[in-house]
Amino acid sequence: MPYYAVRNGRVPGVYNSWSECHQNVSGFPRAIYKKFHTHSEALTFCKGPTEHPTASAKIHESRVDENTVDWTVVYTDGSCKGPQSNRRAGIGIFWGDNHPWNLSKKVVGKQTNIKAEMDACSEAIEHALSKEVPKLIIRTDSEFTMKVVEQWLPKWQRNGFRLANGQEVKNSDAVRRLAKAANNPRIKIKFEHVRGHKGIYGNTQADQLANLAADS
Known part of the structure; x- marks a missing residue:
């Protein structure tokens, strides 16, 4: 089954459906997300650095650690x-x-x-x-x-x-x-x-x- 990793979005994390992923990235500035075939790959992607680090991106990276990435x-x-x-x-x-x-x-x-x-x-x-x-x-x-x-x-x-x-x-x-x-x-x-x-x-x-x- 596919896994959708949201590194930068409204609620960063790993999602099981495109619909949930889309709700978190649609209209979000500099949203970063990707589809994977394994949960471990998706999790690694979420925890990785952003391609273009910014102050706001760093905030979202800290939210990844605190909230839903490995849940x-x-x-x-x-x-x-x-x-x-x-x-x-x-x-x-x-x-x-x-x-x-x-x-x-x-x-x-x-x-x-x-x-x-x-x-x-x-x-x-x-x-x-x-x-x-x-x-x-x-x-x-x-x-x-x-x-x-x-x-x-x-x-x-x-x-x-x-x-x-x-x-x-x-x-x-x-x-x-x-x-x-x-x-x-x-x-x-x-x-x-x-x-x-x-x-x-x-x-x-x-x-x-x-x-x-x-x-x-």
Whole structure:
């Protein structure tokens, strides 16, 4: 599969699809990017010096080291449809155009959108672990999932996944699964929030995969 390396762009890094690469270089002054057939070659290109060093180029090179160059990026989404008596939920995981890891899958168990969103993140981490991916950026449009991982999860874990009133947290199975996956020492995880339905290519593709599963 091809890898698109962006050395100078809006967000330097290695991308799995031309669409994502194009979003980062289109209209960007002195954009530097190239297509490779291996991830290691793309990574080396990103870390290399610019052809025409400038003050702004040096800034972008420092961003390469700090942000996404050696991180794998995945977009996740969840969907839930139908009347309350017959809810159907699905997850969508998008790694890149025609990527063999892309996934459209029905949710097992409770059929809710929140569970679908968290299950999509968990599934992505679990698959990355099976492929020995060392660093993973998960981009989700779920504000609830972001609050879980950034605000609530540490306290819930300390309290045995129970609230202050002693009741178990809602969707506890999905929360526990996400906690187990995200805390695995074999992988580093970054969660990033993206705005849904705003034309972000990866998010749109993950949304389509989730809807496909919910509709099937």
